[in-house]
Amino acid sequence: MKDKNLLDHIRCPECKGSLLLRENDFYCRSCRRSYSVIEKNIIGMLPDVLPEDIKLSLEKWKKLYRESLRSKTYEEEKKEHDRKELRDTLDQIFRYYHFQQGDVYLEIGCGPMFLGQELAKRGLNVIGIDFSLSALRIAKKMFEEEGIKNYLLILGDMNEIPLKANSIDLIYGGGVIEHFRNTKRSINEMYRVLIREGICFNTVPQLNLGALTYRQIWGNIPEFPVLRQIAEFVHIKLLRGRHMKFGYELSFTKRRIRNLFKEAGFNKTEVESFRCYLPFVHLRLPILKKLAREIARYELFNPMILVAAQK
Numbered sequence: 001m002k003d004k005n006l007l008d009h010i011r012c013p014e015c016k017g018s019l020l021l022r023e024n025d026f027y028c029r030s031c032r033r034s035y036s037v038i039e040k041n042i043i044g045m046l047p048d049v050l051p052e053d054i055k056l057s058l059e060k061w062k063k064l065y066r067e068s069l070r071s072k073t074y075e076e077e078k079k080e081h082d083r084k085e086l087r088d089t090l091d092q093i094f095r096y097y098h099f100q101q102g103d104v105y106l107e108i109g110c111g112p113m114f115l116g117q118e119l120a121k122r123g124l125n126v127i128g129i130d131f132s133l134s135a136l137r138i139a140k141k142m143f144e145e146e147g148i149k150n151y152l153l154i155l156g157d158m159n160e161i162p163l164k165a166n167s168i169d170l171i172y173g174g175g176v177i178e179h180f181r182n183t184k185r186s187i188n189e190m191y192r193v194l195i196r197e198g199i200c201f202n203t204v205p206q207l208n209l210g211a212l213t214y215r216q217i218w219g220n221i222p223e224f225p226v227l228r229q230i231a232e233f234v235h236i237k238l239l240r241g242r243h244m245k246f247g248y249e250l251s252f253t254k255r256r257i258r259n260l261f262k263e264a265g266f267n268k269t270e271v272e273s274f275r276c277y278l279p280f281v282h283l284r285l286p287i288l289k290k291l292a293r294e295i296a297r298y299e300l301f302n303p304m305i306l307v308a309a310q311k
Helices: 052-071 074-093 114-121 133-145 183-193 214-218 227-238 254-263 286-295
Strands: 019-021 025-028 034-039 042-044 104-108 125-130 151-155 168-174 194-205 268-273 304-310
Touching: 042 133, 074 114, 074 168, 104 114, 104 183, 114 125, 114 133, 114 168, 125 133, 133 151, 168 183, 183 194, 183 254, 254 268, 254 304
Parallel strands: 042 151, 104 125, 104 168, 125 151, 168 194
Antiparallel strands: 019 025, 025 034, 034 042, 194 304, 268 304
């Protein structure tokens, strides 16, 4: 790990104390915990005990990554993502954020970190955090194949971001914060690590007719009084999470998610429908995929919300 600037951002996830880099680990001067260097550019900072919602999501995402690796190569997956969803995401982010070379970018729930790779090529220093080591190793392989060196990957919990306060210029979480029962906690953590006037972007499932109908197939939980309790009882207690494809996952109204960011202290919060390529891989016929994409353009069925919040 050669980028001293990125290592300077690391803090103990438990007490937020400063860390001393030793030969093969980081040592916290305050609480005396140590964190291993798993391999070059990957630091292990995941808690020993995880909450039930995170354990459920981790189990589901491990399965998804295994299936992805069996079905296509890294290069094919990257090309598909670059061509479609990545382009849409960048277009919407750049409407709000004008980066400068040397800015520090954090991607929570980063997975293979496609967006981070693109921003690293544009001169940003990038940090990715995820609770899946398999995902981080995929990201590392892609960074190395692209010759990118200005990056750091952390195996950790997005609810206890192991970075110092007021140190990050830009944060992105693509479909991440909805996987925690206490969404407000993860939003508070993003606020803490952002610099003044820093911006975070998050996409979350939208609570609408689509969430209450077809998205129940993969166990979505509406973030709405009574509906949430009923959905949790059915999907978790009765069905034991069998149909929760992405693990624990909430959907929000635009008003609700905006209020959560305002309560965390963000000065300016913009909420809009997230425009992105929808593959609809479960539909076989091209005409059905085209029809589904047309329907998803309407507010009642649009699947995702984009939140752009400035500290």
